[in-house]
Amino acid sequence: MDFNDTPEEAAFRKEVRAWLEANAVRKSDDRQSNRARNDDPELLKKAKAWQAKKAQAGYARMTWPKEFGGRGASPILQVIYQQEEQNFLVPLGFFDIGLGMCIPTMMAYASQDQLKRYVKPALHGDEIWCQLFSEPAAGSDVAGIRTRAERSGDDWIVNGQKVWTSGAHYCDYGILLTRTDPSVPKHQGLTMFFLDMKSPGVEVRPIKQISGGANFNEVFFTDVRIPDAQRLGKVGDGWKAALTTLMNERLAVGMPSGGLDVDELMELARDTELEDGIAIRNQQVRSKIAEWYVQTQGLKLTRYRTLTALSRGQTPGPESSIIKIVAAAKMQDMGAFAMELMGHAGILKDEVPQAGGFQAQWVGGAGFRIAGGTDEILRNIVAERVLGMPADVRVDKDIPFNKMGGKG
Amino acid sequence: MNFDFSDDQKLLKDQVRKFLNDKCPMTTVRRVLEGPETHAAEVWQGLIDLGIPGTTIPEAHGGLGLGPLELCVVAEEIGRSCAPVPFETSVILATEALKMAGSPAQQAKWLPLLAQGKAVGTVALAEGPQPLKPRGVATRFGNGRLNGVKLPVTDGELATFAIVLVNTGGQGERALSLALVDLAQKGVTRRRLETVDPTRKHAELTFADATAELLGAEGEGWRVLERLQDAAAVYMAFAQVGGAEAAMWMARDYALQRQAFGRAIASYQAIKHKLADCYVKLEIARSNAYYGAMMLTEGGADLPLAAAAARVAATDAYDYAAKENIQTHGGIGFTWQADTQFHYRRARLLSLSLGGPMAWKDKLVTRLERKNAA
Known part of the structure; x- marks a missing residue:
């Protein structure tokens, strides 16, 4: 080894x-x-x-x-x-979604002429792409989307709303999942398109997050015309196309880097005086440090195992599916714990030099546990794909979308 | 990047796994649980026939002369099967101690016997209900004579010899030495102890002027023991990983078959997420164990830290999988007839026998501080 x-x-x-x-x-x-x-x-x-x-x-x-x-x-x-x-x-970071998810979906479904037109500008950073899937009433259950596309001659007319669209405010193109047939069960009535984000009727509004940043947007569609030539896959095959997109989520070997980690926590614990002495000598503090160190190392080494498979020309095992589950919770918990070590002053934005980084983790962790698959969905995926456990019972699976009760 | 076992090592792993699947089913583990046997003799003999006790013993001493990585894959399979055999004691602890600190004469005498399975070794460290620490070791050694009481000693009844942590006089850690004692002598009394894991038998050893000799230099006992425990922590981490994985699949299999409220309980998120967490802990443990194995092979400077991380992660993974396996089974999992108990018992034994999680977390941070200061 x-x-x-x-x-x-x-x-x-x-x-x-x-x-x-x-x-x-x-x-x-x-x-x-x-x-x-x-x-x-x-x-x-x-x-x-x-x-x-x-x-x-x-x-x-x-x-x-x-x-x-x-x-x-x-x-x-x-x-x-x-x-x-x-x-x-x-x-x-601006191009990951476009190049990692949108363009590969285009490669699977778009015409040769379209590929000739769109792939190179995307690759060279001239045009940026976003992914328009999630909606206010369809997050983890993305097949429950309601944005309607209705046929009108050679075009489709789109009305509805998307949400959590990263980068929509600077994107040039997007891939869009719509409902084209509400009279069939939810997975069957979907169709995928790509569109020009500057099309008339597209309105992008930023969403301010609890971190104060605004990386996500709401995107509203009012009578937006999309040519049928920009359909990706057959009418009603949108779910299959969406899975193509989601399967292309970037290789799970990359991770947000540069955040605070165990070293910085130890530094803080050395500088912190508790009632019974410096924090780094406190057994509770040491236990926490040890647990997070084991996780940090575990994630790094798990990526090395995945890279080993790639290096050997093999298909990596499912081990990398644990990475976000562990990393997100650790980020949130470690940030909160570090703030606790600072006492009441852990809440201050400006007066404590070390606080900012840990506060950013504590806030960011709350978002990271949701973005790109919630903790709960990721655990379902591990249980179903790695452990071979049954998918959740889907009570709406066979019911026509427009006959579903509640808010769908 | 080459952070995985080789094809040959995986082949060895498969071979041991297949053997244990055939020859050490849960009915065998149960037989030892319920019966008077010190171990499953036929399973141990089969492992001897495969050469397993001599895995890391040099060929010159009759072993297979393989490296730590080979012993790691074997340990994982032993752990998976809960085999009632003197593996951690004889193949890991006693063998490694002899290799680390034994004189040429001691190695020449004992390593061939260990390799051929003609001797079983163990270590005798604890002296009753206190965690092991340099202060307070009462067993004394001097003028070739050993006096004192050690308990619990894993495989104390079965073992041919023991490596005993003794007080040879002096200050702090320097007061401690290791002594090698042949257990087949008049000055040694063995008494079986009841424990929470009767699939691995334990004894109290009483030494009354027993003949013994130093293993390693006088005053070096604690230092050698720390190194020994680091190496053992890595091997045991693989055993724990194997056990954790087995417990996880046992729970999964039961959940698929058990129906409640009109469907398999494996379809409920409460069960799915619990077992997903087993998998998460298992993979964190596996990755840390691999790094421990790599450091063990290289004799890397990072070994003490890597060993502590492997130990902490593997203990957590196995304890969690073992308890949630019972929980997933519900009432039937708490009955004597269920096999869930084997992992629950073994997980706790392995957690405690080298020192518990609290002690290893503390060690881990000490080593991390040392590394950061360097």
């Missing part, structure tokens, strides 16, 4: 490192200065420029086929690129 690259991987890592050194600035050891740049109002512009540079060099989506600007490479090489890129101060 070792953590070493194969000769091919090592050579690639060297190449990537050299390219990054030549084209980007390496992160400093000072966390604060690394963070400062993330508040840059020019961030989107800079992110697009970086994406273009990356795409030109062939690093943007290495696993994609050559015809779409990829290299047809093994996923391990893409991971190596990401590992190296994490050490540099580059703006990321």
Whole structure:
């Protein structure tokens, strides 16, 4: 056992490192200065420029086929690129949903002409895509959506509302799940489209989160016309297309990095005086530190197991399905615990230098436990796909959507 | 990235698993639970025939000369089956202690006997109802004579020899040494103890002027023991991972078959989420155990920290899976006839026998502080 690259991987890592050194600035050891740049109002512009540079060099989506600007490479090489890129101060995150979920869905269903038109600008950061699935009454149960698309000649007329749409305020295109037939059971009446987010009748309103940020949006559709040529898959096959999108959720080997972790908690515990001495000597504190350390290590090492399978050209096991379940709860609980160590002052926004980072975890953890699959849905997925337990009883499975009781 | 076992190691694992599936079903574990036997002799003999006791013993001493990774995969299968055999005692603790601290003469005498299964070794550390610590070891050794009482000693009745933590006089940790004592002598009395896990028999050993010899240098006992426990923590973590996985699947299988309110209880989220949590803890434990195994193989500087992490994670995973397995079974899971008890008992035994979670969490943080200071 070792953590070493194969000769091919090592050579690639060297190449990537050299390219990054030549084209980007390496992160400093000072966390604060690394963070400062993330508040840059020019961030989107800079992110697009970086994406273009990356795409030109062939690093943007290495696993994609050559015809779409990829290299047809093994996923391990893409991971190596990401590992190296994490050490540099580059703006990321705007393109993950588009390139990770929307464009792969397009590849499965769009025409060759459409692919020729849309894939390259997406890859190069010229156009950004969003995913319009969730609705106010359809979150975890996304097949319960109500946004209607009705046929009108060569077009479809769309009316309804989407929610939690990340990046809709800066996106150019989106893939949209609609209900085209309410007279059949809910999974059967869905159809997927893609659309221009600047189409008349599309209105984007940001949602302010409890963290104060506004990364999500509500998107309203009022008589929006979408050409039938922009339908993805057959009429009524939208659920199948949606599963294609969801299956393409990015390789679960990447994780939000740079957050506070056990080291910072230990630092805080060394600086904190409790009634019976410094906190780091307190057994309760030590127990907590040990438990979170075991989780942090466990997640890192679990990713290494997944990478090992990729490196060996095998299909990874289901072990990476635990990652968000553990990481999100740890983030929230550790943030709250660190605040507790500061006493009443743990609530202060400005006066305690260490507080901000832990408060951000405590708040962010609450969102992270929901976004991209709630704790509960993820546990269902582990139980059903890994442990082979039955799916939940679905009382609405065979009932026509428009005959369902309540709010559907 | 090469953070997994090799094909050969997986083959060995499958071989041991298949053997234990055939020769050590739960009925065998139950037989030892209910009967007077010290262990399942035919299972132990089968493992001897496979060469398992000599896995990490050098070929020069009649062993297979394999590395820690091979013993890790074996440990996982032993743990999975709850096999009532002197594995942790003889194959892990006694063998590793001899390899770590034994003189050439001691190794030449005992390692071949261990490898061939002609001797069973154990360790005798605790002296009654207190967690193990450097202060308060009353068993004394001097002038080649051993005096004192050790309990509980796993496989104390079965063992041929024991490695005993003794007081040789002096300050703090330096007062402690390890002594090797042949148990087949007049100065040794063995008394069976009733425990919460009768599938692994325990004894009280009383030494009255028993003949013994030092294992390792005088005053080095605690230091060697810490290293020994680190290595054992990694191997035991694999046994715990194997047990946790078995308990999880036992609960899953029962949940699929048991009907309540018109459907299988496996379809209720209360059950699904509980077992998903078993899986989460299991994978955290498995990943930490792998890293422990890697450090054990390399003799890496990170071993003490990795061993503590493996131990903490595996103990948590097995304790949780074992108790929720009973809970998933409901009333039937609490009956004597159910097999759920084997994991519940074994999980607790393995949790306590090397020191409990509280002690290991404390050790973990101490080691983390040391690493961060370095």
